[in-house]
Amino acid sequence: MKFVSVLMLFGLLLCQAWADTNQYDFIIQETPYTRLCSTKNILTVNGQFPGPTIYARKGDTVIVNVQNQGDYNITLHWHGLRQPRNPWSDGPEYITQCPIQPGTNFTYNLLFSEEEGTIWWHAHSDWDRATVHGAIIIHPQENSSFPFPTPYKEIPIILGEWWKSNVSQILADALRTGGAPNSSDAFTINGQPGDLYPCSSSSTFTAQVEYNQTYLLRIINAAVNNEIFFAIAGHPLTVVGTDASYTKPYSTDFIMITPGQTFDALLLTNATNGSLFYIAASSYGSATAVRYDTTTTTAILQYNNSTETPILPALPKFNDTASATEFVAGLRSLASDVDVPQAVDERMTIAVSVNLLTCDPGKTCGGANGDRFAASLNNLSFVPPTTDILEAYYKNISLVYGTGFPADPPAKFNYTGDNLPGYLLFPRRATEVRVVEYNTSLEIVFQGTNVLAAENHPMHIHGYSFYVVGRGFGNFDEEKDPLSYNLVDPPIENTVGVPKSGWAAIRFRATNPGVWFIHCHVDAHTSWGMDTVIIVKNGEGSNEGMLPPPSYMPPC
Ligand SMILES: *[C@@H]1O[C@H](CO)[C@@H](O)[C@H](O)[C@H]1NC(C)=O
Ligand SMILES: *[C@@H]1O[C@H](CO)[C@@H](O)[C@H](O)[C@H]1NC(C)=O
Ligand SMILES: *[C@@H]1O[C@H](CO)[C@@H](O)[C@H](O)[C@H]1NC(C)=O
Ligand SMILES: *[C@@H]1O[C@H](CO)[C@@H](O)[C@H](O)[C@H]1NC(C)=O
Ligand SMILES: *[C@@H]1O[C@H](CO)[C@@H](O)[C@H](O)[C@H]1NC(C)=O
Ligand SMILES: *[C@@H]1O[C@H](CO)[C@@H](O)[C@H](O)[C@H]1NC(C)=O
Ligand SMILES: *[C@@H]1O[C@H](CO)[C@@H](O)[C@H](O)[C@H]1NC(C)=O
Ligand SMILES: *[C@@H]1O[C@H](CO)[C@@H](O)[C@H](O)[C@H]1NC(C)=O
Ligand SMILES: *[C@@H]1O[C@H](CO)[C@@H](O)[C@H](O)[C@H]1NC(C)=O
Ligand SMILES: *[C@@H]1O[C@H](CO)[C@@H](O)[C@H](O)[C@H]1NC(C)=O
Ligand SMILES: *[C@@H]1O[C@H](CO)[C@@H](O)[C@H](O)[C@H]1NC(C)=O
Ligand SMILES: *[C@@H]1O[C@H](CO)[C@@H](O)[C@H](O)[C@H]1NC(C)=O
Ligand SMILES: [Cu+2]
Secondary structure, three states: OHHHHHHHHHHHHHHHHHHOEEEEEEEEEEEEEEEOOEEEEEEEEOOEOOOOOEEEEOOOEEEEEEEEOOOOOEOEEEEOOOOOOOHHHOOOEOOOEOOEOOOOEEEEEEEOOOOOEEEEEEEOOOOHHHOOEEEEEEEOOOOOOOOOOOOOEEEEEEEEEEOOOOHHHHHHHHHHHOOOOOOOOEEEEOOEOOOOOOOOHHHOOEEEEOOOOEEEEEEEEOOOOOEEEEEEOOEOEEEEEEOOEEEEEEEEOOEEEOOOOEEEEEEEOOOOOOOOEEEEEEEEOOOOOOOOOOOEEEEEEEEOOOOOOOEOOOOOOOOOHHHHHHHHHOOOEOOOOOOOOOOOOEEEEEEEEEEEEOOOOOOOOOOHHHOEEEEEEOOEEEOOOOOOHHHHHHOOOOOOOEOOOOOOOOOOOOOOOOOOOHHHHOOEEEOEEEEEOOOOEEEEEEEEOOOOOOOOEEEEEOOOOEEEEEEEEOOOOOOOHHHHOOOOOOOEEOEEEEOOOEEEEEEEEOOOOEEEEEEEOOHHHHHHOOEEEEEEOOOOOOOOOOOOOOOOOOOO
8 A cells, every 4th residue: 555655656756757847849940031121041949039938947857959950060058057967968069069060969958956037048159149049937836936926927038139241250250350250230129129220110029018017027138249238218127036046126227237147127017108118228338449339229118009109218328337337236136045155165366358369470460459359268268179078078088178277367467457568468378177176165256357458248157156246346355355245145147247347256166067168258259268167076975976978969
């Protein structure tokens, strides 16, 4: 009798697990799309731009079968998904896998754990993510609820960036000449540039809303190279989450969102006067002397089928660092008892720089001073290997990477000083990783520098979310700055905007073994080498080691 009931219980659990296992088929293909008066083929998933939304509940497992029917090598990444012990499905090309080559398939296993809220998926090969991306919406577990009254409806807002010409060509040209990639021709909201661009007004995204309801906006910055200011005319927003982690409700007239980040925000539809309201976004471009796309994308918030002329919100100016800073300073995690490491086993300082590489003799390159643009972390400009680092680590294949990524900048200098010496411009090219023991309590201070050009860099870590315990301008002061850390309720993020000419300090405990990419989420900077990798070793316990690889990984 007892035996039978145990079996039944097991059966129920299996059923439960099965019911929570969702499967998606993603077909990568070239699809014609018309924007800004011209038609071109773009790479899509299932013909959609943005791509399909993945829905999950906290703790689910989701399987995504990818068939590459396009002409390019591609990989997909599940941005902000911790993937406990499972770097095999993380996705960055030549870091955790070799690409899915045209005409082949690969299956990703998405392991959801602590995340609840909004994250997203995107291609992680070259700049394919410009059009190959979509939302991942993680609802509370069955029978649990949001930590705020259940919203009436949800509205996804995916911010993107559009080039009239072939994005692969933009990247290829930039890498060939060493110059800056052409800036985009438009921003998009849910794939549409909006009324302020030619030929776009008939296809502007419109959110139909009812009066006096609360909507949950799931805002994702999928733009390739731009941080973005976002606002809705006449409607303040209440931020309740970022990067799939809840925040204390925070009322604001606008948000600043870096590439890679997400915000969940509540919108109360309180307009009574019959207007139409623009939802609008434009660049926060913090570097001087860099050409940004300064256009504004719009969507429409419409009540009662109103057809008035829409009202534009007041967005901060593209170079308004003060507004960007003020917004970010207000973010706090919801719980005040979050598990922030109070002590640190290991501290790293990572200097984040835009650099130059010497042009080949006798040639003139497209970067500053006739040299090539480059970028670095701790003066190392990352060179992607041709075999993926995860495989090399797992199988002990030598000469793929080194373990010499330094815990500190190789030479201290006045990182945010003016008129820095010229030798700082030229980094060393290498494929170096940092090896970290399991369960290390790690602090990383990302120190922005004024080498070549200072700007805000959105630093992203795969396989982890982290506590953003401090941010500031100027050089990080090891004595003074930790005194003002927030070790009580810092926001939990997977991408942190390191202030222009400033620093950001993060903490996390290294309990997710694997090979995890760390990089600036501005793709131009990623391509220039503003990247590195941490390898977190296995722990001793039975649940502290990397999962075995799946039976099939794409070959190099
Ligand atoms: C990819 O998957 C599809 C559908 O499961 C299958 O028909 C096809 O044969 C697979 N292709 C390859 C190259 O494995
Ligand atoms: C949710 O609640 C319903 C009704 O009380 C119950 O039947 C179901 O088993 C619960 N689900 C979970 C996952 O607890
Ligand atoms: C886009 O550019 C890439 C890189 O040069 C090239 O391989 C590809 O054929 C181009 N695609 C189209 C549709 O022209
Ligand atoms: C990039 O911009 C330059 C200058 O405007 C233009 O000549 C070139 O064709 C552009 N490249 C692409 C791929 O559109
Ligand atoms: C708005 O809705 C709330 C509850 O949902 C209700 O209490 C309130 O009276 C409504 N206000 C108006 C002006 O309809
Ligand atoms: C409606 O309200 C908005 C926001 O309060 C305001 O900007 C706009 O001018 C008003 N429109 C009319 C027609 O009164
Ligand atoms: C909605 O309410 C907020 C205050 O909570 C106010 O600032 C805003 O102007 C109102 N919006 C409209 C369109 O009336
Ligand atoms: C929309 O209609 C509702 C009632 O149907 C009204 O209370 C509200 O003021 C209207 N809002 C706008 C913006 O027209
Ligand atoms: C808006 O238009 C649709 C379609 O014409 C209609 O069904 C709906 O009732 C209208 N809503 C309002 C609030 O007038
Ligand atoms: C922003 O740019 C404008 C020119 O467009 C300039 O006048 C202003 O000084 C800049 N502000 C900052 C804070 O750099
Ligand atoms: C670093 O440079 C800044 C700006 O030029 C200057 O104000 C500061 O005094 C310098 N700090 C040191 C330690 O030299
Ligand atoms: C595609 O990936 C394979 C395996 O790494 C590589 O050999 C090949 O050069 C790649 N093709 C392109 C166009 O990058
Ligand atoms: Cu950057």
